[in-house]
Amino acid sequence: MADGPAFAHGSAGGCQTNMMLEALVIAGLGQLALVLAALCVPRLLKWKQALAPQRTLTRQVVWAHAITVWGMQLFFGLLSTLAPHWLLEPTPLAAAIAGFLALFWAFRLTIQFTWLDQEDDAPEGVLFRGAELLLAVVLGYLVIVYATAAVLNVWGVLAP
Numbered sequence: 001m002a003d004g005p006a007f008a009h010g011s012a013g014g015c016q017t018n019m020m021l022e023a024l025v026i027a028g029l030g031q032l033a034l035v036l037a038a039l040c041v042p043r044l045l046k047w048k049q050a051l052a053p054q055r056t057l058t059r060q061v062v063w064a065h066a067i068t069v070w071g072m073q074l075f076f077g078l079l080s081t082l083a084p085h086w087l088l089e090p091t092p093l094a095a096a097i098a099g100f101l102a103l104f105w106a107f108r109l110t111i112q113f114t115w116l117d118q119e120d121d122a123p124e125g126v127l128f129r130g131a132e133l134l135l136a137v138v139l140g141y142l143v144i145v146y147a148t149a150a151v152l153n154v155w156g157v158l159a160p
Contacts, residue, residue: 028080102146
């Protein structure tokens with residue numbers, strides 16, 4: 001289905017579908033930007049020094065989790081950028097994936113402001129504060145776009 005879902009062409013929801021396709025591509029690009037930025041996190045937060053006193057297994061678990069989450073973000077960023085129509089197909093799987101992504105990013109946004117201790121070790125300066133604000137905007141956008149895609153799919157708004 002290289003041209004996207006059949007309902008994107010000529011249906012009453014065609015304009016809405018096109019807007020969602022564009023929003024999903026932007027969301028995918030946002031995730032890919034986060035993937036690139038995440039490559040700087042270990043250096044900026046001095047993970048090598050911070051994890052050095054930990055046991056080998058603890059260091060390996062931290063890195064395994066970081067790499068797993070990074071890979072997942074890369075995959076979903078590519079999916080949203082290269083095949084956004086797959087997330088709008090009128091199927092339970094498409095709705096479930098969009099819903100999962102909305103929840104994933106909602107949890108990440110909540111954690112950013114409720115759990116992460118940014119007073120002790122966070123880098124200081126305008127650049128870091130600006131990056132944190134940009135992160136919040138991107139995370140909020142991801143939540144809204146994926147939640148909208150999931151709801152529209154479940155309600156059948158984009159279906160023929």
